[in-house]
Amino acid sequence: MSTENNLSLDKTDLSILRLMQENSRISNVQMAKELDMAPSAILERVKKLEQKNVILQYTTRINPARLNLKLLAFISMKASDSIGCSTTALELAKIPEVQEVHHIAGEDCYLVKVRTTDSASLMALMRDHFSKIPNILSIRSTIVLETVKEQQQLVIPEK
Template sequence: MKLDSTDKLLLELLQSDAKQSVKALASQVNLSATAVYERIKQLERNKVIQQYTIQLNTEKIEKEFLSFCMIQLTKHSQAYLLEFESKIKDLNEVLECFHISGTYDYLLKIRVKNITEYRSFMVNKLTDIPHIANTQSAFSINEVKNQAGISLLT
């Protein structure tokens, strides 16, 4: 599916506030509500829009501690990679996991309440996963930018 400028604008608007009514979106893109509704449904059918989500205030839910953990496996066999990826998907503390290039094999984004909870996660959950050779953690001191949306108009 090729996106035109109206599709891109609609996606930008939905990323900034997915709760906007179709009528409000229509007035911003100068189309009828019916036309906007059909465009959104087409974007959903074509998997351009994969899901709608919300962003939580981490202080209010007591998940303020953000860590990035790099994982090195003992060997790069397909079986080890698949086993690691399968097990990491079951850990709720892990928000994101990326298979990366370089010295380390994976980069994890982990969110927990505090350093004590992070230590418990590392000792009781992460290091129980087989084939981990090395880990290195970095902790967020200050959130400078946290943008979930992807710019389409620049």
């Protein structure tokens, strides 16, 4: 049995994750103050969370509009891949403008999130990249007019 399935996180681990998710730049000293622990104990716990693949990476959230990436679209795709085959998904994931690739249930096979500068660049993305992936049978685009909420944060249980 995999250790990931048996991974148990205690209340302190969950508190560390909550603090780090709010601000990944929080120092061990600050977390130690918040949790009434020694900074060395916090460091040890964070390293264990990294080793157990609970913490996968540290990222910076950048305002896409500041990089002129103003067009957000979700693209539903039907592909001829057999169930469980990820060839198309892996090809989609290689495209820089593709932010997310989800294998989905239902009529379509994939839901892909992309960001581009404008509708012309979205069209070029479809023509120059998506159309060259042999298994894609159909594409339906949904362009986002306004984003009310977008986040990567998970709901961390209190325990």
